[in-house]
Amino acid sequence: MSCSEFQRKHTWEKNRLSKLFSCAIDAILTNSLYSANEYVMVFHPLQFFLDAFKCRRPSDTPKLYINRRAAMEHRCEPGNDPDFKNSIFSQIYEGLKPRDRNSKCLDYRWSSRFDQWWECKFMSEGVIDQGGGFRDSLSDLSEELCPVTSDAALPLPFFIRSPNQVGDDSNIHRDVYILNHQCRDFTKYEWIGQLMGACLRGKENLVLSFPPLIWKMICGERVTxxxxxxxxxxxxxxxxxxxxxxxxxxxxxxxxxxxxxxxxxxxxxxxxxxxxxxxxxxxxxxxxxxxxxxxxxxSEFDQQISAIRKGLLKTVPQAVFDLLTWQELEHRISGNPDITIEALKRSVHYDDIEEDCSTVKYMWQALEKFSTEDRSRFLRFVTGRKRLPAPIYVSSGKT
Missing domain, CATH: 3.30.2160 (Hect, E3 ligase catalytic domain)
Known part of the structure; x- marks a missing residue:
């Protein structure tokens, strides 16, 4: 590391630490924290601010009835459903609306221990949701927002493919999406921001394929x-x-x-x-x-960025953004896009089977030949999530 690089890194760390202490003092004064034990938060600042801003989990888990067949038909022919009412996005969004005066909107500020935000009933599928259905719905939602297939029609209007996806001048950031400056549905952008905040707080992922520019703007970092x-x-x-x-x-x-x-x-x-x-x-x-x-x-999508940030700040305090880099924000919300064999092995839990068993060795040999996209599909098949971190349980299959 050169002298100038070291100096830049030292200055960045010093500024970050200064923000940390400033935020900590504000939190202490605001919340009147008198217990000496609570000053330990300096060593875990991020979790401290998340915990200080959390609420109780809902007393009743919302039950959503989702028609994935209708959503698939919409994805194939979005023009037949211009208001995207049959999309997974709309079915979840409408299903979570309060049904009467006594019902309240979800605020998504619950503890990370609350790992199922709603229960899914997939119509004509006979699935009993014990967490897998919920994670499937989040993966389906991600796929609608940012389709993996480059030539697929866009089922939702919120994000569009970046010019780099069709340009010949770039061999990086070719699979990213940007915000649609013509979409003025800021209420739904705000809800997307709330979901992102809930993922930041918890263990779930909402996989959004944004370029660094968008993540930096959401995080509040300076862009050039x-x-x-x-x-x-x-x-x-x-x-x-x-x-x-x-x-x-x-x-x-x-x-x-x-x-x-x-x-x-x-x-x-x-x-x-x-x-x-x-x-x-x-x-x-x-x-x-x-x-x-x-x-x-x-400044093309400033208004859409502001709406997403508004939703995020309803769920996560500003102090958290002051402590995160854009890379950390992306990984906490969308997971790590680079699914390596080493990272997969760190996520595996073995049940009634040895790690050096021949069957396990064959599995790893096969996964080593998988592309990143194929490993993402494998991950979704066994966990319901498309990116790491995600717990993977390997058992012998014996009863």
Missing amino acids: WTRDYHTVDAAEVKLIDQLETMDKETFSGAGRIWSTTMTDGTPVELKVDGEGNPLPLDYDDRQEYCNKVRQIRM
Whole structure:
């Protein structure tokens, strides 16, 4: 590690520790913590703030009736159900609404020990939900929000594929989703934020394939065009940066106008004539043009981010965000996307079978040949979760 790198890391750690003590003092003064034992929270700050902001689990677990056949039909042909009423998302969202004046909305601030937020009755499937059905519903919900298959139709309007998924200029962050700036259903974005907060508090995952830019914005970290926006649209970053340094002769042949496009392809006119047509872009104005494009693109989904953060902050106190990096936030909400054999082995619990048994060895030999996507499918099959951490129980099968 170079001297400058060490200094940057030291400064970052010092600032983080300063935030920790500031948040701790505020919490102590606010909650009037007189017991000396409670000062031990300095050593476990994250859990302290989560516990200080928690509530009791619901007295009755909500029961949801979910028609997965109808949801699958909607996923295949979203155009037949433009209001996505048959989606898993809508069936859960509507099913959790209070049914009478005495019912209350779930606030998702319960302890991590509460590991089944609702009970699922899958219609025509005969499944008795003892936790597996609930986790299945979360996995189905994740799949609707951010489909794994790159050519599948999008069953929900909240997130769209990033330009990197179809661009040729990037070989990283190709499978990510971004927020849809045209979707104005902020109440549902807020609910998504509450689910994310519940996952942060507990042991479940809501797998959201966001680029680092989105996670940083949700976390409240500073983002920049050069360092972060390439994770969304590498081709646009390259184009704008080249345009800024382009010589006059090359620029004249480009025929640029005062217009740009949003991440979903929507055209935006930046300067227009009397008839509403975009003006030609002069060489001397290219710097102003580039700055405007950067500003528009970087603030494109600010309102949607704010709605998600509003939901998160209903579930998790701001102090928690002050203590987490964006990577930690992603892992606590969506799990670790990198499913290694070593990580899988650390998650396994053996019951009435030895680790060096030939059957177990064959299982690991097979899993070593699996791709990350195949390991995710295996994980969901045996645990209901798509990412780690997830407990895996291996038994002999003997009764």
